[in-house]
Amino acid sequence: MDAQGILAGQRALVTGAGRGIGRAIAVALAGHGCAVALVARTAAELDDAAAACRAAGAPVATTHVVDLADGGAVDALAAQLVEGGGVDVLINNAGAYSLGNALDGDPDEWTALMAVDVLAPMRLTRRLAPGMVARERGTIVNIGSVAAVEPMKGPGAYAAAKHALRGWSLSCYERLREHGVKVVLVNPAYVATPMTAGVPGIRHDRLLGVDDVTAAAMLALTTSAACCPQEITLRLTRRADA
Numbered sequence: 001m002d003a004q005g006i007l008a009g010q011r012a013l014v015t016g017a018g019r020g021i022g023r024a025i026a027v028a029l030a031g032h033g034c035a036v037a038l039v040a041r042t043a044a045e046l047d048d049a050a051a052a053c054r055a056a057g058a059p060v061a062t063t064h065v066v067d068l069a070d071g072g073a074v075d076a077l078a079a080q081l082v083e084g085g086g087v088d089v090l091i092n093n094a095g096a097y098s099l100g101n102a103l104d105g106d107p108d109e110w111t112a113l114m115a116v117d118v119l120a121p122m123r124l125t126r127r128l129a130p131g132m133v134a135r136e137r138g139t140i141v142n143i144g145s146v147a148a149v150e151p152m153k154g155p156g157a158y159a160a161a162k163h164a165l166r167g168w169s170l171s172c173y174e175r176l177r178e179h180g181v182k183v184v185l186v187n188p189a190y191v192a193t194p195m196t197a198g199v200p201g202i203r204h205d206r207l208l209g210v211d212d213v214t215a216a217a218m219l220a221l222t223t224s225a226a227c228c229p230q231e232i233t234l235r236l237t238r239r240a241d242a
Contacts, residue, residue: 007221008033011060013087013128015068015120016094018045021143021191023052024210025091025217030058032221034089037081039064068094068120069112078127086131091217092121092165093143101156110157117161122168129176136180137225141217142169144187149233162187166231173230182228184220188213189235208234 012029016022018040026036030053038053038061040046046063053061064080066073081087096116098109121142132138147155148162166185173183191208216232223229 005033007089010088011035011037011085012089012091013037013039013081013124014091014093015039015124017049018042019049021210021213022091022093023049024214025093025141026061027052027056028214028218029089029091029221030054030056030061033057033059035060037062037064037087039066039068039077039094041065041067069096069115071115071119071123074120074123075127078124082127082131086135087128088132088135088138089221090124090128090138090140091143092124092141094120095143095145096161097155098157099155100158101152101154105157110160113157113161114164117158118164118168121165125168125172129172129181132181133176133179138176138181139220140169140172140176140181140183141220142183142185143213143217144169144185146187146189146233146235148185148187170231173228177228180225182220184217184229185231186213186216187231187233188216206236208236 012034014022014026017026017038026038029036036053036058038046038049043065050061050063064077066077068074096113098113100110142165144165145162147159148166152159169183169185176183188208191213212234216234219229
C-alpha cells in the first residue's frame with residue numbers, strides 16, 4: 001500500500017492541534033489518508049490546521065473548540081466522538097506549562113496544569129479506549145517530556161504533571177496491549193514551539209523540531225500490529241550550551 005493510504009479509513013483525535021506539535025502530527029496523519037478531529041481552544045488556529053490537513057489528504061477534518069481544563073467539556077467531546085463511531089488513533093498532545101516549584105508558583109495554576117496535562121488524557125483514554133478494545137486495534141500516543149524521566153529544578157509542577165502522565169501511559173500500555181491496542185509515550189526534550197517561546201533560559205536555536213516529535217509519534221502507526229514502541233525519549237545530539 002502506498003504511503004498516502006496506510007491509514008485510509010481510520011479516524012484520529014488530536015488535541016492541541018491548532019499549532020506546534022499537534023498540528024504537525026495532524027497533518028502527518030492526514031498525509032496517510034486518516035480522517036482527523038482537531039481540538040484546541042482557538043478557532044482560527046483550528047480552521048487553519050484543518051485546511052492544512054485537507055490539503056495533505058485528509059478525507060475529513062473537523063474542528064472542536066474545547067477547553068481541556070474543563071472535565072465536563074472533555075467528556076462531552078469524547079461522547080460526541082463515540083456516538084460518531086469512535087476513533088482509531090488518539091493523540092494526547094495538548095499541554096500547559098508552569099515554572100512553579102517547591103519554593104514558588106501558583107497552586108491554582110498547578111491545578112489547571114494537571115487538568116490539561118494529565119486529567120484530560122485520562123478522561124479521553126477512558127472514554128475512547130473501549131471502542132478500540134472492541135475492534136481489537138487502535139493506537140494511543142501520549143506526548144510527555146524529558147521532565148518525566150529526569151529531575152527539573154525549575155518547572156517542578158510541570159515535571160510532576162509529566163511524571164503522572166508517564167505513569168498513566170505505561171499503565172495503559174500494560175492494560176491494553178492484550179487487546180491489540182498500542183499505547184506509546186513520547187518524551188521529547190525542549191521543542192521549538194509557541195509554548196517554549198517564552199520560557200526563560202532556553203537556547204531557542206538549539207531545540208528539537210516538531211518534525212522530530214512527529215516522526216516518533218508516527219512510529220507506532222507504521223510498525224506492524226505486533227510491535228509497540230512503548231516509550232521513546234528524544235534528546236539533542238549536541239550539548240545545548242555548545
